Amino acid sequence: MIDRHLAAEAKAAARQLAAIAAAGEEGRVNRRLIRGLAEEGLLPRLFPRRAGGTREGETSAVDLCVVREALGQESTVAENAVAIQTLGAYPIVVGGTDEQASRFAGPVARGEAVAAFALTEPGAGTDAGALALRAERDGKGYRLSGTKVFISNAPDADIYTLFARTMPEAGTKGITAFVVDREAKGLSGTPMHLISAHPIGRLELDGVFVSDDRVLGEVNHGFRLAMRTLDLFRPSVGASVLGMARAALDAAIGHASSRRAFGRPIKEFQAVSHQLAETATRLEAARALVYSAAEAYDGGDEHVARRSAMAKLFATETAQQVIDVAIQVHGAVALERGHLLEHLYREVRAPRIYEGTSEIQREIIARDLFRR
Numbered sequence: 001m002i003d004r005h006l007a008a009e010a011k012a013a014a015r016q017l018a019a020i021a022a023a024g025e026e027g028r029v030n031r032r033l034i035r036g037l038a039e040e041g042l043l044p045r046l047f048p049r050r051a052g053g054t055r056e057g058e059t060s061a062v063d064l065c066v067v068r069e070a071l072g073q074e075s076t077v078a079e080n081a082v083a084i085q086t087l088g089a090y091p092i093v094v095g096g097t098d099e100q101a102s103r104f105a106g107p108v109a110r111g112e113a114v115a116a117f118a119l120t121e122p123g124a125g126t127d128a129g130a131l132a133l134r135a136e137r138d139g140k141g142y143r144l145s146g147t148k149v150f151i152s153n154a155p156d157a158d159i160y161t162l163f164a165r166t167m168p169e170a171g172t173k174g175i176t177a178f179v180v181d182r183e184a185k186g187l188s189g190t191p192m193h194l195i196s197a198h199p200i201g202r203l204e205l206d207g208v209f210v211s212d213d214r215v216l217g218e219v220n221h222g223f224r225l226a227m228r229t230l231d232l233f234r235p236s237v238g239a240s241v242l243g244m245a246r247a248a249l250d251a252a253i254g255h256a257s258s259r260r261a262f263g264r265p266i267k268e269f270q271a272v273s274h275q276l277a278e279t280a281t282r283l284e285a286a287r288a289l290v291y292s293a294a295e296a297y298d299g300g301d302e303h304v305a306r307r308s309a310m311a312k313l314f315a316t317e318t319a320q321q322v323i324d325v326a327i328q329v330h331g332a333v334a335l336e337r338g339h340l341l342e343h344l345y346r347e348v349r350a351p352r353i354y355e356g357t358s359e360i361q362r363e364i365i366a367r368d369l370f371r372r
């Protein structure tokens with residue numbers, strides 16, 4: 001069920017933290033913002049008690065959507081901060097033991113540590129099952145060697161949930177999930193410069209030792225854990241862009257009401273008002289899809305992968321259209337540097353690529369349709 005109180009809390013927290021969010025250094029993790037999001041109670045609300053949070057039950061996809069949609073409307077920077085903290089920690093919450101959840105995810109929930117999710121490699125993006133970063137047995141642990149790219153929060157993050165190959169040539173069946181510390185010997189990183197409201201970077205691992213107590217779930221079952229995490233997150237990517245699109249639509253409604261041309265407000269031209277009517281309708285449809293997918297995740301629906309993919313696909317493509325229409329309704333003013341819509345136009349692009357491109361979402365949906 002959608003918790004409206006939680007949405008209001010998230011918006012209030014974003015407003016409270018606006019100055020701290022704006023003061024962040026480009027390309028670096030804004031630790032003050034993350035601490036603030038924890039102190040405002042928002043981050044702990046998204047983690048179960050056993051993982052340092054305040055939730056009575058387990059992780060909820062619906063609550064994650066509520067928070068990300070509300071933050072997306074107010075502040076993409078705060079939204080991204082919550083998204084990556086939770087994305088980095090949820091494989092531990094979902095796949096780790098109680099001891100691992102409390103030890104590794106607890107500090108993330110409290111805003112004391114910064115998390116990241118490290119799956120993508122130079123030779124494995126959409127085809128994540130082809131990842132090559134090696135994990136070789138060494139005493140009571142593994143030695144990890146290889147490269148990760150496009151990792152949100154890298155290289156500043158304190159802990160990485162990192163997916164590595166424990167069995168050569170076994171495809172998706174030879175991957176294991178590990179928790180890797182920033183301080184680990186042999187780990188280095190460099191920032192990358194992308195159109196993004198959060199820092200992102202590359203990681204090099206040169207024989208990094210990871211002990212057995214940092215293996216998440218079963219050895220060689222890490223790919224399933226990564227996909228389970230993405231099933232949980234994909235509706236929430238949709239929710240976050242819907243928040244952004246809602247902000248764009250509100251701005252367009254305001255502008256269409258006040259801007260005059262040919263002696264009248266431009267909302268009186270049907271070419272303008274009907275574009276807004278159309279996008280408002282699509283937005284509502286996308287929202288219904290997002291929350292129904294999140295409910296499917298929380299309810300353990302067997303077609304959750306398909307429904308999460310549908311939600312992410314439709315919401316991210318729709319949000320891009322809505323923001324584009326909002327710019328058209330504004331005219332040139334929306335393209336001025338620093339304008340809300342100029343900002344949203346840049347921010348809405350990456351979500352059609354990360355956590356699975358639109359093309360691979362269609363592939364997931366198609367595969368499920370033809371599954372016997």
Ligand SMILES: Cc1cc2nc3c(=O)[nH]c(=O)nc-3n(C[C@H](O)[C@H](O)[C@H](O)COP(=O)(O)OP(=O)(O)OC[C@H]3O[C@@H](n4cnc5c(N)ncnc54)[C@H](O)[C@@H]3O)c2cc1C
Pocket residue numbers: 116117118119120124125126127149150151152153194195196200350353354355356357358359360363
């Ligand atoms: C802002 C941002 C943040 C990110 N954060 C993270 C992160 O925190 N952690 C992480 O692990 N990764 C992260 N990524 C990486 C992201 O997940 C990958 O970029 C994404 O999975 C796509 O991989 P790729 O860029 O290598 O594209 P490629 O896999 O090279 O794809 C290129 C094109 O081929 C298409 N294509 C490929 N295979 C198929 C197919 N079977 N059917 C149809 N089309 C196909 C794709 O859809 C795409 O259009 C981030 C990316 C961005 C942009």
